[in-house]
Amino acid sequence: MELEVRHLRVLCAIADTGSLHKAARELGLAQPSLSTQLRRIERALGAQLFVRARTGCRPTPLGLAVLSRARPLVAEFAAIVTETRAAAARAAGGFRLRIGATASRAIPGWLRLLRARVPRIEPTLHMSVSANALLGMVAAGRLDMAFVHEVEGSPLRFPPGLSRRVLVEREPQFVTLAADHPAASRQVVSLAELAGDRWMVDSTVDGEWDALCRVLRAAGLNPEILHGDYLTAYSLAAIGEVVTISQPTAHPRPDCAIRPLEGDPIGVRLLLAARTDAELDEAYAGLEEAYWSVARDAPAYRQWLERVRTPDESGPPGGRGAGRRIVRGLPDTAAGPCRP
Incomplete structure (x- = not known):
């Protein structure tokens, strides 16, 4: 051999x-x-x-x-393959941009903006529950970039040589529960109000199971935690069988309530990674615009953003590429709805 x-x-x-x-x-x-x-x-x-x-x-x-x-x-081999393919595609008048991503409602709008703003780009999408796997694929030249989330307390493994740009330094994770759950009438839900509930979380998502366990232990709670994909979790939450973690940009549905957790105990960092800064420059602005559009489209998240905004802020602090140190405001310039 x-x-x-x-x-x-x-x-x-x-x-x-x-x-x-x-x-x-x-x-x-x-x-x-x-x-x-x-x-x-x-x-x-x-x-x-x-x-x-x-x-x-x-x-x-x-x-x-x-x-x-x-x-x-x-x-080095990955760089040779990627650069050669990119040069050949550009010479032929087009460029296939291979994007990897963990779940996000910003993705459809981002892809539309990429196609509209850079006609020679044809983005393709590879979804995965594992941010670490996607980063590895970028480093190996099998993807051009990856939009991933890093769960607080569970650092991702960044292969050497990757460039990255932080979209949101800390995005709070909300809870989804049945619309008729007693806690659903509150604007913000405490973990103590969910002490009698079972939880469901997808343990294949890097860091999420550990993060939930840490937070529940810190609150003195030891509920039953079930493993399941989030489509199943939301369906069970709707009938009161479980409660589950959800992204704040999740689209509301009539049989569920999406609420912030008191103290925002679970957070994730959202970032875009690629092999070069030039690739990030080409795609980041569209991702930022798409994300804040869906943020404005999610009532619970919009209310959270308005509630934590300080009087002298008109939008998230930080310039392009700086990331959002703390999400305190909602930009008014994001264009176009990005609902899937």
């Missing part, structure tokens, strides 16, 4: 995630297939590169030496 760049990419993914399961998800492979590949790589090199344990995988001393040589090779 001769080693190829894809094999080096496998080693980097396992080291970065610390888990065969997580690395397989990041690479889009089945775990048994990844395990087989790792065994073949180790046989080809004649040495064990990772120690497997119940707690995950960690590199051996020889594995660390191999990784130190593999990482720059993987990054």
Whole structure:
């Protein structure tokens, strides 16, 4: 067996995630297939590169030496492929912009703005619940950029060489509950009012399960927490079976109430990552405009923004690329509805 760049990419993914399961998800492979590949790589090199344990995988001393040589090779090869493809596409009069994203209502409007403002760009979309997987795909040259959220307390793994631009430094996460829930009549809901409820959260979303557990423990609560995708969670919340975390930009529905949590205990950072600042410059303005448009379109979020705005502020502080240190205002210049 001769080693190829894809094999080096496998080693980097396992080291970065610390888990065969997580690395397989990041690479889009089945775990048994990844395990087989790792065994073949180790046989080809004649040495064990990772120690497997119940707690995950960690590199051996020889594995660390191999990784130190593999990482720059993987990054350089990805750059060659990406730059060559981009140059060829531009020469042909068009450019396919491969975008990765975690869930956000800003995405449809962002894609429309990209098509309208830069006609030669044809954006394509790859959705994933894992922000870390998307960042890895950008670094590997399989995506051009990724719009992701980073859950507070669970830092993302940023591959070396990626540029990033923060859209919102801390976006509060709200709670979704049945419209007839006793707490739904309140403008802001305390965790104590939800002490008797079961929660549902998607544990495959990087950091969200841990964040909710931390917040509930800090409040002295120990409710039952169920795993499920958010489409199921919202459906169950509508009939009072569970309550669930939701983005503040979530579109309201008549059978559910979306409310801020008292003290905003759960927050996420929204950011756009790419390999170059030039790629960020090309796409960031449209994303910013699309995001604040859906923010204005979400009643609970708009009320929250107006409530926390200070008297001397007319909009979020910070210039282009600076991020929003604290979201305190809602710009009045975002154009066009972006509702899916």
